[in-house]
Amino acid sequence: MSATHRVEFIGFLSHREASEARPGDGPLVDKAFLGACARAQEHAGFDRALIAYHSTAPDGLQVAAQAAQETRRLGLLVAHRPGVIAPTVAARQFATFDHFSDGRAAINIISGGDAAEQRRDGDFLDHDERYARTDEYLDVLKHAWRSREPFDFEGRYYRVKEHFAQVQPLQAHLPIYFSGSSPAALKVAGRHADVFMMWGEPLAGIAEQIAAVRAAAARHGRAGAVRFSLSVRPILGATEAEAWARAERVRDAVRTRLGSARPAGGMPQNTGSQRLLEFAARGEVLDSCLWTGITALTGASSGAAASTGIGGNSTALVGTPEQVADALVAYHRLGVDTFLVRGFDLLADALQYGSELLPRVRGKIPASIPAAALAPF
Numbered sequence: 001m002s003a004t005h006r007v008e009f010i011g012f013l014s015h016r017e018a019s020e021a022r023p024g025d026g027p028l029v030d031k032a033f034l035g036a037c038a039r040a041q042e043h044a045g046f047d048r049a050l051i052a053y054h055s056t057a058p059d060g061l062q063v064a065a066q067a068a069q070e071t072r073r074l075g076l077l078v079a080h081r082p083g084v085i086a087p088t089v090a091a092r093q094f095a096t097f098d099h100f101s102d103g104r105a106a107i108n109i110i111s112g113g114d115a116a117e118q119r120r121d122g123d124f125l126d127h128d129e130r131y132a133r134t135d136e137y138l139d140v141l142k143h144a145w146r147s148r149e150p151f152d153f154e155g156r157y158y159r160v161k162e163h164f165a166q167v168q169p170l171q172a173h174l175p176i177y178f179s180g181s182s183p184a185a186l187k188v189a190g191r192h193a194d195v196f197m198m199w200g201e202p203l204a205g206i207a208e209q210i211a212a213v214r215a216a217a218a219r220h221g222r223a224g225a226v227r228f229s230l231s232v233r234p235i236l237g238a239t240e241a242e243a244w245a246r247a248e249r250v251r252d253a254v255r256t257r258l259g260s261a262r263p264a265g266g267m268p269q270n271t272g273s274q275r276l277l278e279f280a281a282r283g284e285v286l287d288s289c290l291w292t293g294i295t296a297l298t299g300a301s302s303g304a305a306a307s308t309g310i311g312g313n314s315t316a317l318v319g320t321p322e323q324v325a326d327a328l329v330a331y332h333r334l335g336v337d338t339f340l341v342r343g344f345d346l347l348a349d350a351l352q353y354g355s356e357l358l359p360r361v362r363g364k365i366p367a368s369i370p371a372a373a374l375a376p377f
Contacts (some may be wrong), residue, residue, distance in 0.1 A: 007332065007365045009358055010077060010229065010349055011041040011049040012342040013067055015058045020294065021253035021313075021344040031060050034069040037347050044354020048075035050340060053110060055120035061093060066119045068101040076101060077177060078106040082137035083130065084121050088163050091144035098169040099317035105169070108197065109134060111185065114270060131184035133157040138176070138192045145169055177229065182271040190216025193226050199272055200232035200315035201279055203330060210335045222284065229338035230248040230331050233294070233316040234324050236241055236352060247318045250344050251293050258298070273312040288327050289319040313342065325360035332365050 017033045018024030026033070041049050049067065051060040064076040080090060098105035111134045112118045118130070136155040143151050144165045153160040178193035180186070189196050196213045198206060211230055219224045235250060237243030255327060260263075268274060277300050280292035295314040317324045327341055341357065343349020 007362060008047045008229075008338040009045065009353075009361075010338060010340040011044075011046040011353075013037055013041070013049045013051050013063065013076075013087070013324060014339070014344060014346060015063050017346065019344050019346060020298070021147075021250050021257060023257060032064060033347075034063065034066055037350065038067040038070045038074060040347055041350050041354075042071045042074040044092060045358050046074060046350070046354070048077045048106060050077045050108060050342075053079035053081050061097060064105075065097060065100065068097075070158045071098070075104045075106060077106045077108050079110050081110055081112055081121070081123075082134045083111075083123050083125070083157075087137045087140035087158060088144050088160060088165065088265075089350060091141050092165050092167055092307075094163065094174060095167045097167045099176060103170040105171070106175040106177060108179060109138065109192075110179050111188075114268070115353070122143075124259060128184045131180065131182070132190050133192065135188045138188070145174060174296075180270075180272070180311050181322055184377055186212055189213050189226070190218075190222065191220050193217075195227045195229050197229040197231060198336075199276055199313050200230060200290060200317070201275060202290055203334060205275065205279060206230065206331060206336065207334050227338060228336045229340055230336045231313045231340040231342070232290075233314065233343065234341050234349075234353065234357060235291070235316050235318045235344070236321050236324060236356060238320065240319055240323065243318050243320060243323075247291055247293065247316065251290075251297060253344075254294055256299055256369060268300060268312075270312065276300040276312060279315075288323055288330070289317050289323055290327070291316040291318045312341075321356040321360055325364060328361050329361065329364045 013034060015034060016026060016028055016030045016039070027037040038049065051064050053060050060078050064078045067074070068076055092109055094105055106137060111130045112123065118124070123130070136157045140153050140158050143153065145168055147164065150164040151160070152162065155253050175194045176192055177195040177197055178189045179197045179367060180189065192212065198209050214223065217223060222255070235243055235247045260359055262311050276295050279286060280295045284292055284296070286292065292315055294316060298314055300312050300314055317327050339361070341353055343353070
């Protein structure tokens, strides 16, 4: 592990050009767009790019493999849902991909927060059981990555006899990014997460989550081992007024895009979306420039993601590049060293972030942070 680690930026890759504010056009699997978007993010200075998971979407690991062929440096963070395939199979898939991508693979574990979405892939466990299963899943996954001899595993959800994988990750440690805000999720994060991913909440909410995860990690002898990531949707303008005018145009486009797909009333099932809605109810602008307008409009729901691209990651930082950079630095002071910044126009926004936002943030944040605060990378 390196003694120092600079701030990390994660982008977002999709199999087609679409977002909450933009209908998908062209083929569902658009190799040209994916390649352009991956190369743009590499050029813009992103460290990694996330490939999301949804039960109706093209396979994320294959999307990541295509993106790896289009780039040389960009890391690929692939969202993966435990329970869909056996952990031993997933271990071999990700280890193989790590070799073909020259050590650029990382995994984002998402246990799932919507029962209807889970059932589409044949998963009928309840919320807390899904996280209990994830705990076992990660035990088996990590054993498969590290074991030099056949091993057995006996658990409630998985039973393995004399498993041995010839292929293991090229990296000494394949980073595990973890998502989930419920008490059941925090327990698993404390045991397994290298990076805990959070949606864009106000500073007080992020401080609360960081404290909870650190406490959970300390119970497993991992105090200081978990890093923290924040996911936000920056909306930039040359002036503050221009940025807010652009935000209103985004809201109008999302409203049009939703149409009859606008989520019905009622709270979403996952805790992270519930938290975002609670914050949105407190005001449309929180802290210096955290905007909840899209959150309130969509209900912070992932239920319509298949047709509209809408998910819980809906809060935006609105302002000039300098204002948004200052807002990100405020999160860094709380312990966040990774930022997932995704726009409402994937390609154009990524290039803008690379020229106007990422350099500013890196210039404001010290080049290193204490090694004790870092996960293996």
